[in-house]
Amino acid sequence: MKIVIADDHAIVRSGFTMILNFQPDMEVIGTAADGAEAYAAVAKLRPDILVMDVSMPPGESGLVATGKIKADFPETRILILTMHDDEEYLFHVLKNGASGYVLKSAPDEELLLAIRTIYEGGTYIHPKMANSLVRELFSRTETSGSAGDDTFEQxxxxxxxxxxxxxxxxxxxxxxxxxxxxxxxxxxxxxxxxxxxxxxxxxxxxxxxxxxxxxxx
CATH class of the missing domain: 1.10.10.10 (Winged helix-like DNA-binding domain superfamily/Winged helix DNA-binding domain)
Incomplete structure (x- = not known):
């Protein structure tokens, strides 16, 4: 698996690169510090997987870059990395083309599992967040068309x-x-x-x- 890592912290990029390159079936072929750099790296390197932090100030965020990259390079699967376990935000990033969502607090084993899962064509969501996503989907169905709905979806x-x-x-x-x-x-x-x-x-x-x-x- 050829992988690009996008995160605004150099130490995070270095740490993830060491972890992934240690795996016999993974190779980090590039890194990026924000969404614009992530787009450029994907355009140049055409990785199988892009592991991307959703929040990368002051440059372009992972949320914006996800939609752009998925539209132009649909063959690259995107795994979102974030500190936040918010189901509404999860719903939005998945809708914009991400194939998975992993919390930064997750153990290394979960990151590796998520990468392998989306590489094989699946979607990876932590079980806790999967339950929240189901509840959010039901909530959206029940309130569809309601004038008072104020979710991120708007x-x-x-x-x-x-x-x-x-x-x-x-x-x-x-x-x-x-x-x-x-x-x-x-x-x-x-x-x-x-x-x-x-x-x-x-x-x-x-x-x-x-x-x-x-x-x-």
Missing amino acids: LSVRELEVLPLIAKGYGNKEIAEKLFISVKTVEAHKAKIMGKLNLKSRPELVEYALKKKLLDR
Whole structure:
């Protein structure tokens, strides 16, 4: 299995590279520090598996990169690595093309199992998160079409990046620089977020971000 690892921490990339290269059936052929680098590495190296952290500030996040990579290189299977066990976030990354979801707190054996599972064409989700995902799917089915539904599903991938930065107090220019987009685009995303979630002020937006644990990302 040819593997690329994307994580914004060099020590994490080095550690995972050692673990995976120690396996007789795995070889790390490249690494990346953010989503843009991950896309470039996949385009150049065409790995079987991309192991990618979902949150890689200040560059492009794994959430945004997942959708782009899956659209352009569908043969590469993506395993999302994250600190957060949130079923709504899990639902969103799977919908955007990831084949698996592993917590950073998981033991090495689980990471290896996840990689082998998705390489063989399966989907890997930790049992605890699988149960949460099933509950979330049932919840979405029951509330489908409800005007009061305020899950992540209403937001685009880019809006999911902009929202926590607004809630953390960053200005439009700072957000634009972090995400490599224009100030005008940031303003447009902010307006769409407020409209989709029926929020009237920044305090309401901050409260929503806290409720959804977005400030931890």
